[in-house]
Amino acid sequence: MATHSSNTIIKFADDTTVIGLITDGDETVYREEVRALTTWCQDNNLHLNVSKTKELIVDYRKRQREAHTPITIDGTPVERVSSFRFLGVNISEDLTWTHHTRYISKTARQQLFFLRRLRKFNMDSRILCNFYRCTIESILTDCITAWYGSCTALNRKTLQRVVKTAQHITRTELPSMEDLYTQRCRKKAGRILKDPHHPSNNLFCLLPSGRRYRSIRTKTTRLRDSFIPQAIRLLNS
Known part of the structure; x- marks a missing residue:
């Protein structure tokens, strides 16, 4: 300790x-x-x-x-x-996510080769989508609630290009990175709200109306784009 x-x-x-x-x-x-x-x-x-x-x-x-x-x-x-890998996430000394997004997009693109091979063998689109979710989407969304909200527009485009390439290969509409981030934020916030012993549970405070959560005041963009403020905005929307 x-x-x-x-x-x-x-x-x-x-x-x-x-x-x-x-x-x-x-x-x-x-x-x-x-x-x-x-x-x-x-x-x-x-x-x-x-x-x-x-x-x-x-x-x-x-x-x-x-x-x-x-x-x-x-x-x-x-x-x-200047950066190190902590539980699968590349943390940089300036707390930006360019290095991390480049790393995971490169790793995910390497898996696209196997997706193309499956397509070449005339695999069913359902199998292709399952393979995408297991081997590519899982890489792109690992700990996404911790870093995606603070990504730059360029970082997000880099990740979305991987999704678009996978869509072209599978010939199936796949959820965008933005949709995946929103979904994961709501899901994680829901788990925190159900667990009164979670360290972040008391950060989700209902207003007297009982319908909306109290927003967290943020003085910096870094805090505003972090998980808790983003989750509260999503729950209130």
């Missing part, structure tokens, strides 16, 4: 991610958290693979950034990267 309130530790299987909020350039607490994690692993006979450990810094300060001293684990400096 995190030892400081400004830090968060996210664990999934054998992957551990430490998130630190650094204020006024003071990294003391963040570095202490990394040292505490390292010590805990040593005490519990767990080996940290430093070569696979990466550090990503998100910094929107307008003034000139000072040189950042790398985090070290057992005397070995941790590599700083």
